[in-house]
Amino acid sequence: MKKVLIVDDASVVRMMIKKVLKxxxxxxxxxxxxxxxxxxxxxxxxxxxxxxxxxxxxxxxxQATKDIIAFDEDAKVVIxxxxxxxEMLWQAIKAGASSYIVKPFENERVISTLNEVLxxx
Numbered sequence: 001m002k003k004v005l006i007v008d009d010a011s012v013v014r015m016m017i018k019k020v021l022k023x024x025x026x027x028x029x030x031x032x033x034x035x036x037x038x039x040x041x042x043x044x045x046x047x048x049x050x051x052x053x054x055x056x057x058x059x060x061x062x063q064a065t066k067d068i069i070a071f072d073e074d075a076k077v078v079i080x081x082x083x084x085x086x087e088m089l090w091q092a093i094k095a096g097a098s099s100y101i102v103k104p105f106e107n108e109r110v111i112s113t114l115n116e117v118l119x120x121x
Contacts, residue, residue, distance in 0.1 A: 001027040002118055005045060007038040007064065008053035008080065013103070017051055017080070020107045026114070035059025039067045042075070049076040049114050052097070054088045062092050069096035076117045080105065 004026050006014045014031050021028060029045045032038040034056045042050060050068065054061040061079060068075045079092045079100040089100055098117040101110055 001025060002049065002114070003027050003029045003045070003047040004114070005030045005032065005038070005041055005047040005050045007032045007035070007050060007056070007061065009033045009056040010053070013053065013080070017110065020105075020110045021114075023107075024111050033057075035061060035064030035067065038064045039071065042068050043071060049078060049098075049118055051080050051101070051110075051114075052077050052092075054079060054081045054085055054092060062088065062095050065092055065095045065097050078113055078117055 002025055004021060006017050006028060008014050018028050029047050030041045032041045036058045052061040052065055065077045068077060077097045079089060079097045080103060081089050081100060082103050099113050101113050
């Protein structure tokens with residue numbers, strides 16, 4: 001089982017991602033609704049991969065990605081972002097994100113992206 005931490009301020013998006021991943025070899029080990037929670041849960045749960053929203057209260061996904069990578073340089077973070085957030089997507093990749101998924105996402109794209117990121121050690 002591949003352990004996943006889902007980070008998004010919208011509970012409906014977290015629920016959609018959980019629903020997609022339940023049908024594959026993934027275990028949802030935790031959820032967070034902002035970047036501060038994301039870092040704390042990452043440290044506590046040590047997931048194999050994190051799905052990270054960009055626009056969130058408290059600390060956004062770009063800063064949260066930087067914080068997680070600073071804590072664990074091998075962390076795998078996949079940004080989940082709207083199509084209209086291209087500039088922020090590039091900032092997230094520069095911050096250390098491994099890949100990205102564009103909302104609205106296709107179920108297969110979520111699974112294949114997470115599997116590709118996890119395959120690169």
